[in-house]
Amino acid sequence: MRPAREFAAETLHAWGVTCRHDEVLLCVSELATNALLHGVPPGRGYRLRMLRYEGTVRVEVHDSGGGRPRVGRGDRSAEGGRGLLLVAAVADRWGIVARVPPGKAVWCEFAVGASGAAGEGEAGRAGGPPDGL
Secondary structure, eight states, rough: OOOHHHHHHHHHHHHTOOHHHHHHHHHHHHHHIIIIIIIIOOOOOOOOEEEETTEEEEEEEEEEEOOOOOOOOOOOSSSSSSSHHHHHHHHSEEEEESSSSEEEEEOOOOOOTTTOOOOOOTTTOOOOOOSOO
C-alpha cells in the first residue's frame, strides 16, 4: 500500500490540498488493501485514480475481481473486516460502481473547500459527477 499512499500524498500536495490529508491517505490504504486481498485475481493489479472538482477530492480504486464489497460488522475480535467500515466513517460519501465485466470501482469523496486549504474541508458536501464511471 505504500506506493498507493505515496501517489495520493504527492497528488494532494500537487493540488495544494492541505486539509483532510490523513483521512484521504487512510481511505486510499484501506481501498487498495481490499483490492489486493479480495478484488484482484492472480497476475492482475488494481488502479488508483484521484480526481479533484468543485471543492471535492474523489478517490477511486478499480479492480477486475468479482463480488461486491460489504461493510464489516466491526467485530473487535476479528483480525480484519474493518476497511470499508473505516472508509464509511471517515469519507463524506462512498460507494461501489460495477465496471464492464469483470470488475468494480470502490470510491470515496472528501469535501476540501474551493482551494483545498486547511480549515475549508468541513464546509459540507460538494456536488460531484454521477456515481457511474
